[in-house]
Amino acid sequence: MLPTYKHEPFTDFTVEENRIVFEKALRFVENNLGKEYPLIVGGERIKTEEKIISINPSNKEEVIGTVSKANQEIAEQAIQAADQAFQTWRKVNPEERANILIRAAALIRRRKHEFSAWLAKEAGKPWKDADADTAEAIDFLEYYARQMIALKDGKEITSRIGEQNRYIYTPTGVCITISPWNFAFAIMAGTTVAPIVTGNTVLLKPASTTPIVAYKFVEILEEAGLPKGVVNYIPGSGAEVGDYLVDHPKTSLITFTGSRDVGVRLYERAAKVHPGQDHLKRVIVEMGGKDTVVVDSEADLDLAAESIVASAFGFSGQKCSAGSRAVVHQDVYDEVLAKVVELTKVLSVGEPKTQDMYMGPVVDKDAFDKIMSYVKIGNEEGRLMTGGQGDDTKGFFIQPTVFADLDPKSRIMQEEIFGPVVAFSKANDFDHAIEIANNTEYGLTGAVITRNRTHIEKGKRDFHVGNLYFNRNCTGAIVGYHPFGGFKMSGTDSKAGGPDYLALHMQAKTVSEMY
Numbered sequence: 001m002l003p004t005y006k007h008e009p010f011t012d013f014t015v016e017e018n019r020i021v022f023e024k025a026l027r028f029v030e031n032n033l034g035k036e037y038p039l040i041v042g043g044e045r046i047k048t049e050e051k052i053i054s055i056n057p058s059n060k061e062e063v064i065g066t067v068s069k070a071n072q073e074i075a076e077q078a079i080q081a082a083d084q085a086f087q088t089w090r091k092v093n094p095e096e097r098a099n100i101l102i103r104a105a106a107l108i109r110r111r112k113h114e115f116s117a118w119l120a121k122e123a124g125k126p127w128k129d130a131d132a133d134t135a136e137a138i139d140f141l142e143y144y145a146r147q148m149i150a151l152k153d154g155k156e157i158t159s160r161i162g163e164q165n166r167y168i169y170t171p172t173g174v175c176i177t178i179s180p181w182n183f184a185f186a187i188m189a190g191t192t193v194a195p196i197v198t199g200n201t202v203l204l205k206p207a208s209t210t211p212i213v214a215y216k217f218v219e220i221l222e223e224a225g226l227p228k229g230v231v232n233y234i235p236g237s238g239a240e241v242g243d244y245l246v247d248h249p250k251t252s253l254i255t256f257t258g259s260r261d262v263g264v265r266l267y268e269r270a271a272k273v274h275p276g277q278d279h280l281k282r283v284i285v286e287m288g289g290k291d292t293v294v295v296d297s298e299a300d301l302d303l304a305a306e307s308i309v310a311s312a313f314g315f316s317g318q319k320c321s322a323g324s325r326a327v328v329h330q331d332v333y334d335e336v337l338a339k340v341v342e343l344t345k346v347l348s349v350g351e352p353k354t355q356d357m358y359m360g361p362v363v364d365k366d367a368f369d370k371i372m373s374y375v376k377i378g379n380e381e382g383r384l385m386t387g388g389q390g391d392d393t394k395g396f397f398i399q400p401t402v403f404a405d406l407d408p409k410s411r412i413m414q415e416e417i418f419g420p421v422v423a424f425s426k427a428n429d430f431d432h433a434i435e436i437a438n439n440t441e442y443g444l445t446g447a448v449i450t451r452n453r454t455h456i457e458k459g460k461r462d463f464h465v466g467n468l469y470f471n472r473n474c475t476g477a478i479v480g481y482h483p484f485g486g487f488k489m490s491g492t493d494s495k496a497g498g499p500d501y502l503a504l505h506m507q508a509k510t511v512s513e514m515y
Helices: 016-030 072-089 094-110 112-122 127-151 186-197 211-223 238-247 260-270 301-317 333-345 365-381 430-437 453-462
Strands: 035-037 039-041 044-046 051-056 059-068 163-171 174-178 201-205 231-233 251-257 282-286 292-295 325-329 383-386 401-404 421-427 445-449 467-470 506-514
Touching: 016 112, 035 211, 039 072, 051 112, 051 211, 059 112, 059 211, 072 174, 072 201, 072 231, 072 238, 094 112, 094 127, 094 186, 094 211, 112 127, 112 211, 127 186, 174 186, 174 238, 186 201, 186 211, 186 251, 201 238, 211 231, 238 251, 238 260, 251 260, 260 282, 292 301, 292 430, 301 325, 301 333, 301 421, 301 445, 325 333, 325 430, 333 383, 333 401, 333 421, 365 401, 365 421, 421 430, 430 453, 445 453, 453 467
Parallel strands: 035 059, 174 201, 174 251, 201 231, 251 282, 292 325, 292 445, 325 421, 401 421, 445 467
Antiparallel strands: 039 044, 039 231, 051 059, 163 506, 383 401
């Protein structure tokens, strides 16, 4: 019996000992930059001529590593290897599958700061964000291991006299995991091990901007005892490799985290039945958000300002849960706006070499250009209060930016920016604030800051998001505490890190025997 799940604690970097250990981990990573990494198919290392180059977004001249790039031929080899491995892996005792995750979590825990240092370099994450990313990866492994043991015998159903009925779960097949760069460890790990622990096999296609940390995670799974072919590491082009795998008749499950446009496209492609396919594919997609912090007139205004800043600018706003909209009651609008501007102006921005750097870079040139184009739009649609500057001479740095007086239907109030930009809009009353909060096509996270109990109850009913928080920021979901997934065009509300998530990767089977 496994001990009760407990959330992996965050590191306090104000403690000198912790700071020194992390600095040592950073030096270790810096001494191991620039290496080449192969593909992993059926346990075999494969090198290709075409490469993916991972660079440090804080320093464009620094190469994190070079990864072989998969093509369709290798993708086919990988899916055949995964299909072959599935025939035996699906029969492995669920407790043994869970134990592999527990061993992997223990291995990561011993190298926790090293993995966080890789995230600081490859994803540009400040220490606190990198540490939380690694902790969440450990949480996913620990939590899903325990969830699998809880589900291994199925769910209780009723039997009649002379009849025994069982309701059990069985693996689905080959899973394609397409993971994002913003939580390059946590989401990548969670969406890889959930299908593995439920008895499926995986083709992991990590984001091309952050493939190194994914490779190192696959090494951890191998060290923990995962058999060959159960996970296959195949970074490559979405158009060439991603589409090929999504369309493949042997694919049973697709799990994707990323943009709305790509997620909708994958969802549509997966619906088509191809020659040789004898099943309908399951799709789990998380596609982003346009998330709102609502501030009521009866709110702690300092808490409101702190919640808006944390929601908007944590990891440079590069979270699907980021609070990129603040909808504030007209009676407290000016005061909350002034407090947010004051807090924002003192935020530090730069390469995360020290623990006190609040914001690092955005992930790459494309992200930088997109965000700066929205800053230009914001200058046309609203009133710039602070920020608005970007510098991509060395890395991709953008100052935290606050726009005021936005029309609720304006573009920067409606479109996902995925950067350090927050837009303020004024509400006439609480009902109006909830109406504005619901006026986008997304429904991922939201926060309400209020002391009014009636308004809290109304928010619970009427604020249409998958993760709703009161009197705190709208980011920072913890595995097992805040199951995560959104409504509307934010995805399939799959609730990662929750009690229903693993069942999405399995098929329920009813077995009835007459005596």
